[in-house]
Amino acid sequence: MLGAAPAQAWQAAGTVEVKGNAEALRRDETASRITVGHAELVKFGDRSVLDVMKRLPGVTVSDGVLRMRGLGGYTQVLIDGEPAPSGFSLDALDPESIERIEVLRAATAEMGTRGIAGTVNIVLRRIQPRSATSLKASEQLAHGRRAPAANGEISGKRGSLAYKLGANVSYENSASDGASVTRTWQPSGALLESRTASSAYTNQTTRAGLDSRLTWLLGADESFTWHALGSGMRFHGGETTATTSWFGPDYPQPLLRGRYDGRISVLLTDASLRRRFDSDARVELSVRLSRARNDRSLHRRAWSGAGALVMDRDYASGLLDQRDSTTGKYTLPIESGHALAAGWDGERSSYRRDDVQIDLPLGHEPTFNLAARYGAAVSRFALYLQDEWEARPGWSLYAGARWEGVWSEAGAHYAVFSPILHSLWKLPGTKSQVRFALSRTYNPPTPYRMIEARFYTSVNSETSPDFSGNAALRPELAWGVDIAWEHYLAGGGMLSVSAAQRSIEDYIRNTVSLVDGRWLSRPLNQGGARVRNLELEARLPLASAGIPWPVEVRASASRNWSVLEGLPGPGNRLDRQPRWSANAGFDFKKDSVSVGASLALVAGGWTRTSATQWSYEGMKRDLECYVAVKSGGKGQWRFTGANLLAPATSNATRYADALGERLNESSAPTHRKFGAQYEYQFN
Numbered sequence: 001m002l003g004a005a006p007a008q009a010w011q012a013a014g015t016v017e018v019k020g021n022a023e024a025l026r027r028d029e030t031a032s033r034i035t036v037g038h039a040e041l042v043k044f045g046d047r048s049v050l051d052v053m054k055r056l057p058g059v060t061v062s063d064g065v066l067r068m069r070g071l072g073g074y075t076q077v078l079i080d081g082e083p084a085p086s087g088f089s090l091d092a093l094d095p096e097s098i099e100r101i102e103v104l105r106a107a108t109a110e111m112g113t114r115g116i117a118g119t120v121n122i123v124l125r126r127i128q129p130r131s132a133t134s135l136k137a138s139e140q141l142a143h144g145r146r147a148p149a150a151n152g153e154i155s156g157k158r159g160s161l162a163y164k165l166g167a168n169v170s171y172e173n174s175a176s177d178g179a180s181v182t183r184t185w186q187p188s189g190a191l192l193e194s195r196t197a198s199s200a201y202t203n204q205t206t207r208a209g210l211d212s213r214l215t216w217l218l219g220a221d222e223s224f225t226w227h228a229l230g231s232g233m234r235f236h237g238g239e240t241t242a243t244t245s246w247f248g249p250d251y252p253q254p255l256l257r258g259r260y261d262g263r264i265s266v267l268l269t270d271a272s273l274r275r276r277f278d279s280d281a282r283v284e285l286s287v288r289l290s291r292a293r294n295d296r297s298l299h300r301r302a303w304s305g306a307g308a309l310v311m312d313r314d315y316a317s318g319l320l321d322q323r324d325s326t327t328g329k330y331t332l333p334i335e336s337g338h339a340l341a342a343g344w345d346g347e348r349s350s351y352r353r354d355d356v357q358i359d360l361p362l363g364h365e366p367t368f369n370l371a372a373r374y375g376a377a378v379s380r381f382a383l384y385l386q387d388e389w390e391a392r393p394g395w396s397l398y399a400g401a402r403w404e405g406v407w408s409e410a411g412a413h414y415a416v417f418s419p420i421l422h423s424l425w426k427l428p429g430t431k432s433q434v435r436f437a438l439s440r441t442y443n444p445p446t447p448y449r450m451i452e453a454r455f456y457t458s459v460n461s462e463t464s465p466d467f468s469g470n471a472a473l474r475p476e477l478a479w480g481v482d483i484a485w486e487h488y489l490a491g492g493g494m495l496s497v498s499a500a501q502r503s504i505e506d507y508i509r510n511t512v513s514l515v516d517g518r519w520l521s522r523p524l525n526q527g528g529a530r531v532r533n534l535e536l537e538a539r540l541p542l543a544s545a546g547i548p549w550p551v552e553v554r555a556s557a558s559r560n561w562s563v564l565e566g567l568p569g570p571g572n573r574l575d576r577q578p579r580w581s582a583n584a585g586f587d588f589k590k591d592s593v594s595v596g597a598s599l600a601l602v603a604g605g606w607t608r609t610s611a612t613q614w615s616y617e618g619m620k621r622d623l624e625c626y627v628a629v630k631s632g633g634k635g636q637w638r639f640t641g642a643n644l645l646a647p648a649t650s651n652a653t654r655y656a657d658a659l660g661e662r663l664n665e666s667s668a669p670t671h672r673k674f675g676a677q678y679e680y681q682f683n
Contacts, residue, residue: 023492030388030398030424032435032484032498034103038125041095043587043596044626045138045640045677047149047170049093049101049122054600054622056103057537057556059120060581062602062617064091068103068118069500069533070560070577074443076115079122079268080227082288082325083114083347089233089264094168096136096151097211097229099125105498106422106437106482109384109400110329110343113418113441116478116502117531124229127164127213131156131683138638138677147172147675160218166211176201178668184248185661192660193248203237221276228269236261253302253310253459262296282331287324294319312360313368323349338389345382345404351375351447355455370456376447377409386420398422406444410452410471416442431489435498437482445473445508449523456518462612462655462662465512465519474525478504491544492552494537502531507564507574511610512655527566529574534559550590557582571608576615578603592630599623604650612657616665618650634681642673 025035034057046052054061058068065072077084084090102121107113111121133154140147151168177200184193209231216224238259243251272286295318302311329343352375359367386400398421405415418440426433451469460466484498506525513520537556542549558581562574573579585598604619623644629637652665 023488023494027433027486027488030396031108031422032105032437032482034105036101036103038099041098041101043594043628044598044624044642045638045675046095047140047147047172048091049095049098050090051642052095052098052101053090053120055583055585055598056101057583058105058118058533058535058558058581059103060578060600060602062576062578062620064089066090066120068105068115068120069531069558070579070581071117071531071562071575073575074115074117076112076119077122078111078119080124080270081111081121082327083112083323084122089266093122093231094151094170094209096153096168097125097166097209099123105484105500106480107418107420107439107441108398108422109386109402109418109420110341112345112382113402113404113416113420113439114444116441116443116476116480116504124211124227125153125164125166127157127162127215128155133682134680135682136677136679138675140640140673140675142643142673143175143671145173145175147174147673160216162215164211164213167209169208170206172203172205174203174205176203176668178666180664180666182662182664184663187658187660191247193245195243195245195248195251197241197243199239199241201237201239203235205233205235207231207233223274225272225274226269227271228267230268231264231266233264234262250305252304254305255303256300256311257302258298258300260296260298262294264292264294266290266292280333282329284327284329284331286327288326290321290323292319292321294321309362312362313357315357316355318354320352321349323347336389338387340385340387342385343383345380345384347380348377349380349447350377351451353448353451357456368456372453374451374453376451378447379407381405394426394428396424404442406475408447408450408471410450412450412471412473414475416440416475416477418442430487432485432487435482435484435486437480439480439482441478441480441502443476443478443504443508445470445475445523449473449508454520460518462512462519463653463664465521467521470523473508473523474506476504476506476508476525478502489540489544491541493540493544496535496537498535498537500531500533504529504531504574509564509567509610512613527564529562529564531574531577532561549588551586551588553586555582555584567608567611569608571606571614573607576607576609576617578617579605594628595626597623597625606652612655614654614656616650616652616654618648618667621645621647636679638677638679640673640675640677642675643670644672646670646672 026033036056041052050061050064053059053066060067060070066075066077068075100123104111104119107115111119135152137150149170153166155164180197182195186192211229213227218224241256243254245251268290270286270288272284275283298315300313304310325347327345329341331341334340355370355372357370359369361367382402382404384402388398390396400420402418407413421438423436424433449469450471450473452471455467457464457466480502482500484496487495505528507527507529508523509526510521510523535558539554541552560577560579562577564572564574581602583600587596600622602620604617606614606616608614624642627639631637648667648669650667655662
């Protein structure tokens, strides 16, 4: 089998980068899927995949959480079609290692039904069809502080073996500050307490990652692939917070200083076997192992107004997430045009956390020591069947069903059956088409929310309570309907209008109450919720409109509505859902020069999270741009600017009951980032 392998065999093994037309893929696939390729992902020189996501239609990023339809915990995030480890940070994933990102607005049986809002599938880079070596080095400045980075990739083919090795490393030194105001009132409205706090933070983060892939051709119709992805992140820094009491009792810790240190490491490895039969039937089998570890330590000291040391505390936390999974898929083309597929998906995951807190005895303040170990183990198994066919010319259907059972070591067990239907109708004589999807999805409670143990906060209050899980939580179930109209223009332009609704049962909501003298938050299944969404999207090359400029303009806007049953309004939205978001941008390319800009907006406002709690997030505005200039045929300079508007962030929490009201408001400035990157392709 050594020597030159047939080209079609390498393509069957998935080692050839198929440069398909993304517009054609989106237009012709029955299930609604938006695909963003590698070139689009790297053009702004982003350091993190989260920075890339904020430019995708209908997708927003808030506090490091990826959201579709404005919903974070309801968006399913996959890596190569499988759930990412819970300890894995998307912030650590370099866009250079990504082949493409797929955004699915409605569920499919193969991809899983755990995304009520939708699914984002991150496909890692495959082996290139020819030998290639590339290197990129960059430098970024923000508020006078440096952030260098470098990444490289080597890929090639030797006989029946194809290989790829990629590596990346980055360093960031940052500083920030913020201010907050806390006020408390009696039920009569009389002021009880008013204080302000100013904080300063420093942080240094080092990231490194390796991504390797090997593929062996075992024959013209059979291949074996091994893939490994490892990433590590080390961070450390400090904080200083000074609190001034203007009215009411003195704050017990007016001066607080701390230093922290942390490490996050992730290892993901998988092996897969693919076989094609004479009947064009295909079998794919895979096994995946993933390990994610997150260790943090924090040392805090606090002083009273008189200068006396009132707290000397060491805290350490260690989290280990382990997942072992296996998948199988059998695909059988049928002469009548059906593409029938059946498969399974099984996973065993375990979650372990150790918390240790030690207070140095100071004689005049009580110590608060703890040493606790928490854990949860969950097994999941799913079977699915799906079929796609052309019912008649211009009208295609997709029908699927998925059964998924979940068992936890705490004794919880549930099963979800999910029927799915997609329809695509191309309107005769036009370049327009209509999509329809009906799906049953669910949102499982995370292991952390099912652990029957108490997680303590340093300063306990109504707006900063302890947390305890609930082993009796049931999954949130939802029926969803999606409708879309798409119109394709000459030259690659596109217009789209889509609407969706989700009806959710057994919604999980945290409730805060006073237990044993401390405030405690606990999740409960409490009624239902309804979610609606309207999205507009446009992409227009000016040449298609008769304007002879090499410019493409793109824009999207999303309007979201949600209502929680049993929770009074206004603002009783699901998962702090923003009411609207919008993106707009352009790309210009002529000869060796490319220029582009993008503006992302996300609405802010108050959200009612429980009968006694509200949270506020300010509006987000993110303007960025890039200029890329090719140099010498194989080299390219890229200059970038991010967060050019530099808006201040603002957040608030409010708690109100029959005993009074507490309001905490905080704000922090942000800084512009400017970067330069040089890229070189050796062969």
